[in-house]
Amino acid sequence: MNVTGNAVKFGDNIDTDVILPGKYLVLIDPHDLAKHAMEGLDPDFPAKAKKGIVVVGGKNFGCGSSREQAPLALKYSGVKCVLAESFARIFFRNAINIGLPVIECKGISAAVDNGDHITVDFEAGTIQDVTNGKSFQVAKLPSFILEILADGGLIEYLRRSMKK
């Protein structure tokens, strides 16, 4: 599985309240959630994400509330993958469970500039900044997590595995 997209960068400790403010938690349709993705920090984010982007974050990305609506809003706004120095654990699990790829990559935020063209190869565990030529080798995700992502999320994975 591979993804490509231009980088949109954020800093450290990006919490799920800025990714998707609490007042929108009553929305059920993920496309409605997507209209408010990152509203706390950048109201223009949904327009930028539409083309299909790679979010590059700092430390502790996705901290705070367990709201799964946060990764859902990112995914449906056009985010193909989130790369960060580190993730808050609930966000990390939620993202995988809804089929949004997330990879921890030390040094990524200093190496990548806004707008750089990024390619990610999940099986190989490689990340490339095509714009500046820098590349990273990261710890590969466990195979069952890659399977969940390939299936598009935990529910599809469970449906498939419970049929066996």
Place this chain on the structure above:
Amino acid sequence: MNITEKILAKASGKTTVKPGEIVDGNVDVIMVHDLTGPLAVEAFKKIGVPKVWDNKKVVVILDHQIPAESVTAAELHKTMRKFARDQQLQIYDIGKGGICHQVMPEKGHVLPGTVIVGADSHTCTYGAFGAFATGIGSTEAAAVFATGKIWLKVPEAIRINVEGQFQRYVTPKDLILHVIGKLGAGGAIYKSAEFRGPTIRDMSIAGRMTLCNMTVEMGAKNGIVEPDEKTRQFLEGRTTKMLPSFETLLSDPDAKYEKTEDIDITDLTPQIAYPSSVDNVKPASEMSNITVEQAFIGSCTNGRIEDLRLAAEIMKGKQVKDGVRTLIIPASQEVYMQALKEGLIEIFTNAGALVCGSTCGPCLGGHIGLLAPGETCVSTSNRNFIGRMGSKEANVYLASPATVAASALTGKITDPQQMEAKK
């Protein structure tokens, strides 16, 4: 092994586990609420399993947007009521429970040595009772509904040893803010935070809940305190289940910890987390002239009877400053009734504060008491993120019930110790 490792070993049918190991654990109880439950219900339907794995182990609590403030919220509540009825689940509806993390232990759903997951990040509160408890998302909750299991990486543990006695008007909230300030918002990511030492042994269950509740604000997977006589007393009359021997749960003398933090609270003073990060912590005494438009005492962090008593002690016979909207929200109906019996509701109402029915309320900016641009709130809740309590141009300062009560009276963020010294 430490207590967290012992619980995860037992839950996964192993004799020992090590940090980093991934285990498939049996879940003892799962909780969802009105904002995370509907997504879980939808995901559960997609899995295609007709019934939850064990209807006695799934708890539904309506607490975030209650009573429904919009038609959309009313629909979400309806979804949860129907699911609870169809699946024959225990549901705590409006007026019957309160904030999920208060109701779960009050109603006997939290027992030492168990594995509890909840579709809410503050599920880690239940570690105060010697349970392994952690937050999960809605889709994962649906998977637990179907299977009764969850994969977990056994966490490294940080031991937080606390000694010394609290000064007057210094509380467990000040201690946990101090700890988060020291370790940082990402200081315990994926880790277990185990509180130990003489101060913790002397601490009330309410105080232990405040500590464990906020461990997620430093990224921890769980917070935990070994169960003891206080735990047993709290649980008496709340559960008919056999309690495990607490001896078997205690961390071994040779248990491994990634690191140990030794904290002496003798000189600890009231602490404040400045906007807009929970680790942005400074002593309240260094505060200069910060005017507040709203003061909030409540939430799963500080809405318990002990918190209300402390606030009432400071507010009794006084008036909240004009221009400060003061909201008091008991964490549960049980807490509300106790506050009523003790005359606390009367004290707050006479002081010009508004006592609301038990709900998460303004903590998450969904319902009741939102902030306008440019406004400032001093709050006993757990998060001060941008936009958390309404407008993204509003500021939230986190503090103890004593500090918030003192600030409501003066109209400025006020160190309760200094206010008393001036009397």
